[in-house]
Amino acid sequence: MQNILSSITIDSEIRDILNDVLEGKTLNFKDYKKLLCSDDIYAIGLVSNKLRQNLFDTTASFINNIILNYTNVCITYCKFCAFYRPPRHIESYTRSKEEILERISISKQMFGITQILFQGGHNPSLSIEYYEEIFKEIKKSFPLISIHGLSASEIDMISKVERSSTKEVLTRLKMAGLDSLPGAGAEILVDEVKSKISPLKIKSNDWIRIMNEAHDLGISSSATMMYGSVENDDDVIQHFMKISELQNKTNGFIAFIPWGFEPNNTQMQLEGLTRYSSGGLKLLKMIAISRIIFNGSIPHIQSSWLTNGVGMAQLALLFGADDFGGTLIGEEVVSATGARSTELTSTKIIESIKQIGFKAAERDNFYNIIRFF
Numbered sequence: 001m002q003n004i005l006s007s008i009t010i011d012s013e014i015r016d017i018l019n020d021v022l023e024g025k026t027l028n029f030k031d032y033k034k035l036l037c038s039d040d041i042y043a044i045g046l047v048s049n050k051l052r053q054n055l056f057d058t059t060a061s062f063i064n065n066i067i068l069n070y071t072n073v074c075i076t077y078c079k080f081c082a083f084y085r086p087p088r089h090i091e092s093y094t095r096s097k098e099e100i101l102e103r104i105s106i107s108k109q110m111f112g113i114t115q116i117l118f119q120g121g122h123n124p125s126l127s128i129e130y131y132e133e134i135f136k137e138i139k140k141s142f143p144l145i146s147i148h149g150l151s152a153s154e155i156d157m158i159s160k161v162e163r164s165s166t167k168e169v170l171t172r173l174k175m176a177g178l179d180s181l182p183g184a185g186a187e188i189l190v191d192e193v194k195s196k197i198s199p200l201k202i203k204s205n206d207w208i209r210i211m212n213e214a215h216d217l218g219i220s221s222s223a224t225m226m227y228g229s230v231e232n233d234d235d236v237i238q239h240f241m242k243i244s245e246l247q248n249k250t251n252g253f254i255a256f257i258p259w260g261f262e263p264n265n266t267q268m269q270l271e272g273l274t275r276y277s278s279g280g281l282k283l284l285k286m287i288a289i290s291r292i293i294f295n296g297s298i299p300h301i302q303s304s305w306l307t308n309g310v311g312m313a314q315l316a317l318l319f320g321a322d323d324f325g326g327t328l329i330g331e332e333v334v335s336a337t338g339a340r341s342t343e344l345t346s347t348k349i350i351e352s353i354k355q356i357g358f359k360a361a362e363r364d365n366f367y368n369i370i371r372f373f
Ligand code: SF4
Pocket: 074, 075, 076, 077, 078, 081, 082, 083, 084, 120, 121, 122, 153, 198, 201
């Protein structure tokens, strides 16, 4: 039968796997490993793009948002992080409620934001009341702006400060106005990897448990993967499998975001564990395989422009991503690695989407389309 792979030369095993994908068959661990090891990126991309096209045609979405990195104080000291400062460090900061509300007000007027991505360090001096007061005030003053905030590991930190369960913390924060959780803190959901790059952070099972609790409480979330540090292909597949398994149970993940580790200014680079970022080709492979693995399960794959730049994000849309992500005004975490482009205007995103012949659509926090451009 004539299909999109008929006219190209590819390894016969990869062809068989990709034909299985096109026929809707479920792949196994070995198939994923072969895809990850394959250099047939173009063929894999043709198939992942077809899957994206079946779901979204030529529409690519984005969201107008800001990142509020509310504190850089952190006692978790991840080796891949250039953002944190220890308590009482001269460069440490924690934003007050007033500062946060002012930034939201200005961003709303200037950029028409509809989402706040609220993330920070593991600051042991912040009680749950800090978050509750801020979330309630945001909802009172800006009822149409969604709060996408606090990774599973931040939720764990708050539960330790409060000496209560993570479920109790999630319940209280939801009541205060938390709409959804970002997927940060997962990195690679394999403890051997975590013990090398973030030994003091929550373990893989904790991340899964907290996400499960959130989903059970009706708080949806994203899932992420930080690749390009010390993991191997088996670790990456395990990560995919663990997320797939939870999604089959809860259906609470709306989007998946693979992003490449940026080693500049990090302890890992200093120790020689990872010297360079993994680059654009790896990004395209990860995007394409994410679409193939989560097809029919997690609907949205983000293009990850933050660590790979706008040009690569455009290409990612042709390799299976359907969402450009957010404008991320005010981002400070990746900026700390010296990455050049860490915020975009919606005009630039729309232009980038249109340059490849796609329709640009602004979406809300839950991926509902607000308007087309
Ligand atoms: S990644 Fe998060 S938890 Fe880890 S050191 Fe940085 S701010 Fe702290």
